[in-house]
Amino acid sequence: xxxxxxxxxxxxxxxxxxxxxxxxxxxxxxxxxxxxxxxxxxxxxxxxxxxxxxxxxxxxxxxxxxxxxxxxxxxxxxxxxxxxxxxxxxxxxxxxxxxxxxxxxxxxxxxxxxxxxxxxxxxxxxxxxxxxxxxxxxxxxxxxxxxxxxxxxxxxxxxxxxxxxxxxxxxxxxxxxxxxxxxxxxxxxxxxxxxxxxxxxxxxxxxxxxxxxxxxxxxxxxxxxxxxxxxxxxxxxxxxxxxxxxxxxxxxxxxxxxxxxxxxxxxxxxxxxxxxxxxxxxxxxxxxxxxxxxxxxxxxxxxxxxxxxxxxxxxxxxxxxxxxxxxxxxxxxxxxxxxxxxxxxxxxxxxxxxxxxxxxxxxxxx
Amino acid sequence: xxxxxxxxxxxxxxxxxxxxxxxxxxxxxxxxxxxxxxxxxxxxxxxxxxxxxxxxxxxxxxxxxxxxxxxxxxxxxxxxxxxxxxxxxxxxxxxxxxxxxxxxxxxxxxxxxxxxxxxxxxxxxxxxxxxxxxxxxxxxxxxxxxxxxxxxxxxxxxxxxxxxxxxxxxxxxxxxxxxxxxxxxxxxxxxxxxxxxxxxxxxxxxxxxxxxxxxxxxxxxxxxxxxxxxxxxxxxxxxxxxxxxxxxxxxxxxxxxxxxxxxxxxxxxxxxxxxxxxxxxxxxxxxxxxxxxxxxxxxxxxxxxxxxxxxxxxxxxxxxxxxxxxxxxxxxxxxxxxxxxxxxxxxxxxxxxxxxxxxxxxxxxx
Numbered sequence: 162x163x164x165x166x167x168x169x170x171x172x173x174x175x176x177x178x179x180x181x182x183x184x185x186x187x188x189x190x191x192x193x194x195x196x197x198x199x200x201x202x203x204x205x206x207x208x209x210x211x212x213x214x215x216x217x218x219x220x221x222x223x224x225x226x227x228x229x230x231x232x233x234x235x236x237x238x239x240x241x242x243x244x245x246x247x248x249x250x251x252x253x254x255x256x257x258x259x260x261x262x263x264x265x266x267x268x269x270x271x272x273x274x275x276x277x278x279x280x281x282x283x284x285x286x287x288x289x290x291x292x293x294x295x296x297x298x299x300x301x302x303x304x305x306x307x308x309x310x311x312x313x314x315x316x317x318x319x320x321x322x323x324x325x326x327x328x329x330x331x332x333x334x335x336x337x338x339x340x341x342x343x344x345x346x347x348x349x350x351x352x353x354x355x356x357x358x359x360x361x362x363x364x365x366x367x368x369x370x371x372x373x374x375x376x377x378x379x380x381x382x383x384x385x386x387x388x389x390x391x392x393x394x395x396x397x398x399x400x401x402x403x404x405x406x407x408x409x410x411x412x413x414x415x416x417x418x419x420x421x422x423x424x425x426x427x428x429x430x431x432x433x434x435x436x437x438x439x440x441x442x443x444x445x446x447x448x449x450x451x452x453x454x455x456x457x458x459x460x461x462x463x464x465x466x467x468x469x470x471x472x473x474x475x476x477x478x479x480x481x482x483x484x485x486x487x488x489x490x491x492x493x494x495x496x497x498x499x500x501x502x503x504x505x506x507x508x509x510x511x512x513x514x515x516x517x518x519x520x521x522x523x524x525x526x527x
Numbered sequence: 528x529x530x531x532x533x534x535x536x537x538x539x540x541x542x543x544x545x546x547x548x549x550x551x552x553x554x555x556x557x558x559x560x561x562x563x564x565x566x567x568x569x570x571x572x573x574x575x576x577x578x579x580x581x582x583x584x585x586x587x588x589x590x591x592x593x594x595x596x597x598x599x600x601x602x603x604x605x606x607x608x609x610x611x612x613x614x615x616x617x618x619x620x621x622x623x624x625x626x627x628x629x630x631x632x633x634x635x636x637x638x639x640x641x642x643x644x645x646x647x648x649x650x651x652x653x654x655x656x657x658x659x660x661x662x663x664x665x666x667x668x669x670x671x672x673x674x675x676x677x678x679x680x681x682x683x684x685x686x687x688x689x690x691x692x693x694x695x696x697x698x699x700x701x702x703x704x705x706x707x708x709x710x711x712x713x714x715x716x717x718x719x720x721x722x723x724x725x726x727x728x729x730x731x732x733x734x735x736x737x738x739x740x741x742x743x744x745x746x747x748x749x750x751x752x753x754x755x756x757x758x759x760x761x762x763x764x765x766x767x768x769x770x771x772x773x774x775x776x777x778x779x780x781x782x783x784x785x786x787x788x789x790x791x792x793x794x795x796x797x798x799x800x801x802x803x804x805x806x807x808x809x810x811x812x813x814x815x816x817x818x819x820x821x822x823x824x825x826x827x828x829x830x831x832x833x834x835x836x837x838x839x840x841x842x843x844x845x846x847x848x849x850x851x852x853x854x855x856x857x858x859x860x861x862x863x864x865x866x867x868x869x870x871x872x873x874x875x876x877x878x879x880x881x882x883x884x885x886x887x888x889x890x891x892x893x
Contacts, residue, residue: 319723322713323777326782328696328789333872342748416693506710507699
């Protein structure tokens, strides 16, 4: 049973990174060293460029591939699910407690397995386009109430038919730990005034999301069907879609969010693969009214991923939990999002990021 | 006088590509050959990789640069205005009728100067992010009337203060001549129905725009002031922002255009530089109310560029002119757009595309 598999690498109980996970990221082993792909296990990082140079990826798809000698995961992500499965199988074998190849080769092991706190994580992929969806019904109702006033018509009439999304800013997607500067911008005229104000945002907010990295893309003019969509998804990161609500409120009519969100979007440096998430597959919410045919899944599923937000204000020693939610509540699945995104012929590229939209309602940090 | 400068390369009277223009593009000299940068002159293309390998860029900034051996213009665009001026000076000298270096070296000349109809143009740059602005007052009023109904409140109250823009889809930007497939998508429920339709768009439209390529970018968190903005702009292309109005109308509330525009955006393969446009500098429209301080230009200017749209339906031998307009009518200048885009700290990268928005009102091809 996979759940009993153990690694010779120390993994403390409760670690997010047991041998069953093995998320992918990109890191520098030391300052000035070139970035290379790695997987996380326990409090360690496995340098895939070292394993690849040592000839340890012996499967048919990876033995002669240079994808682990790149400075991003794009080349690996472009290879598709069979290569991802091959890599996972190889890595789980190499890292398992019964396998001597790496465990007992102390020179190779010390080169390939590094303490996570000694490496520097960088962006895992070159993101071409970043799309943010709006797939939580509760969040859509909350936003409607905040931005358009009144709970009655808070949910736009298209919402139950269209997996609403918009193009986000790819350049300002950064990994956890990167400083985000409070944005300045225009905000609505104060009561009784005509001219807007220009000031640092006074309504900086966060949004808890998950985001999927696209693996193989599709050609312009060739939609991906909803039942093929899963094969185009490499894995997920957690995302904080920083939002300046006062800037957003003044600018967003008629063309949507722009500077209220483009000053920074934070993702986790580790991408959890679809394979690692398999044990957490569960039913997705029933849809009423039924989705249009191109969005109707033969096998409708989502993932049971509990999520939590805690905030620790500067100077405080303790973080306060302010939100508990679950990815499984999202009304539109990632397969529906991807099929919708391409149904008009829009092409996705490897490394594109599809964010879920806020999972449950926003909590303003006013 | 620059206007009297002539080239030994044939340039027919009325050509868009005299020696005073020299727009940049990327081309393959033959099928299978690697793409390389070029400039257009008359009906010819000058292969910059050949000139560079021959050591003809002797200036301090370009003599040891590999920017003309790349498959895109990004490396050259990243160098900034001094390098662009150096390249222009070198090329105008090499191509002028009185200069023997290239003119009289028949071997080099036949390698470096190719008939335009024998080469294949490709995308001139790798576009990171593409932003579409909404800077024509007439277009904003027209859109308000089409999508929100009624001319009274057609112009949103923020429009005269905010250079409104939104993130467009970078992956589907293609060059002139690339086939665009009519998109399928959801459209509003027919009268008396609740469910939307799903069908090929019946309201395919175009939008005539200009778009600026970003040269040197800016760091996340470091805005570019409006008076420094021009140094970040390499040059302009013409753009057709294909739009499916029926898809757009149903999807665009509340987060803006998405699938109604992401199925294809066409740009010209040649980028006209700011240096080439210098003789066409003119006053920009006066702004009332005055722009906020961060958008107030010490030296406010735009470009006098007449633009025309003609359509030739399939089977017709003649094209009909359906629109005449001018870039100079845009209310917000490209410097104001760039300053606004970065004022919240958003980072621009070399190769990012900033489109003007439709210049004057849309004409629907219903």
